[in-house]
Amino acid sequence: MSLIALNKPFGTICQFSAHETRASLGDWVKKPGVYPAGRLDADSEGLLLLTDDGALQTRIAEPRHKLVKRYWAQVEGAPDETALARLASGVDLGDYVTRPCHAAFVELTKADAQLWSRTPPIRHRAAIPTTWIELSITEGKNRQVRRMTAAVGYPTLRLVRVGIGALDVFALGLAPGESTELPPRAPWNGIA
Known part of the structure; x- marks a missing residue:
C-alpha cells in the first residue's frame, strides 16, 4: 500500500x-x-x-x-466575528446546508511566514483589504469553501488546504x- x-x-x-x-x-x-x-x-x-x-x-x-480537512482562505474584505459564526454554524448554499465547522482568523504574520508565494499572485487592490481565515470541514463538496465564504459576503481569492486529519503541509x-x-x-x- x-x-x-x-x-x-x-x-x-x-x-x-x-x-x-x-x-x-x-x-x-x-x-x-x-x-x-x-x-x-x-x-x-x-x-x-x-x-x-x-x-x-x-x-x-x-x-x-468525518475526517477533518483544514483550509486557509484569503478572502476579499474584513470579515468580523459574526461572519465567522455564520461560517461555523453551517451555511445555506441553496442546494444544501453545510455541516457546522471550525472557523477562525489566521494571523497575517503567520500566513506570510508559512505560505509560499503563488504564481500568478492574486490581484491586489489597495482600497480593499484581504483577510486570512481558517476553515476546518468534514465535507468536501465541489468548491464548498469558496461557496461558503461568498455566501457570507467575503469571496475567496486564494485557497490552500493546509491539513488533512493530523497531517499538516507545513x-x-x-x-x-x-x-x-x-x-x-x-x-x-x-x-x-
Whole structure:
C-alpha cells in the first residue's frame, strides 16, 4: 500500500492524464497506480493525498468518515466575528446546508511566514483589504469553501488546504510540487 502527500501547486488539475493547457498530477507524482483521495480544484493548492488502496482512499475522501480537512482562505474584505459564526454554524448554499465547522482568523504574520508565494499572485487592490481565515470541514463538496465564504459576503481569492486529519503541509515541509511517501499505517486521526 502506498500513501503519498503532495503539495498540489495552483493551476494543477486533479487527474493524471495530460491536459492541453494545465499541469496535471502526472507532472508532479511519478509513482504508478496511485490516485487522489479527494480533490482540489485547479484554482486551489495545498495538501493532497494519493494512494493505491481503495479502502484508504474512501476513508480519506468520504464525508461519512468525518475526517477533518483544514483550509486557509484569503478572502476579499474584513470579515468580523459574526461572519465567522455564520461560517461555523453551517451555511445555506441553496442546494444544501453545510455541516457546522471550525472557523477562525489566521494571523497575517503567520500566513506570510508559512505560505509560499503563488504564481500568478492574486490581484491586489489597495482600497480593499484581504483577510486570512481558517476553515476546518468534514465535507468536501465541489468548491464548498469558496461557496461558503461568498455566501457570507467575503469571496475567496486564494485557497490552500493546509491539513488533512493530523497531517499538516507545513510540518511535512513540502514546497509546491513536492511530494513524500508516508508510512501506510501511521495513526493520523483514522486515515490509516
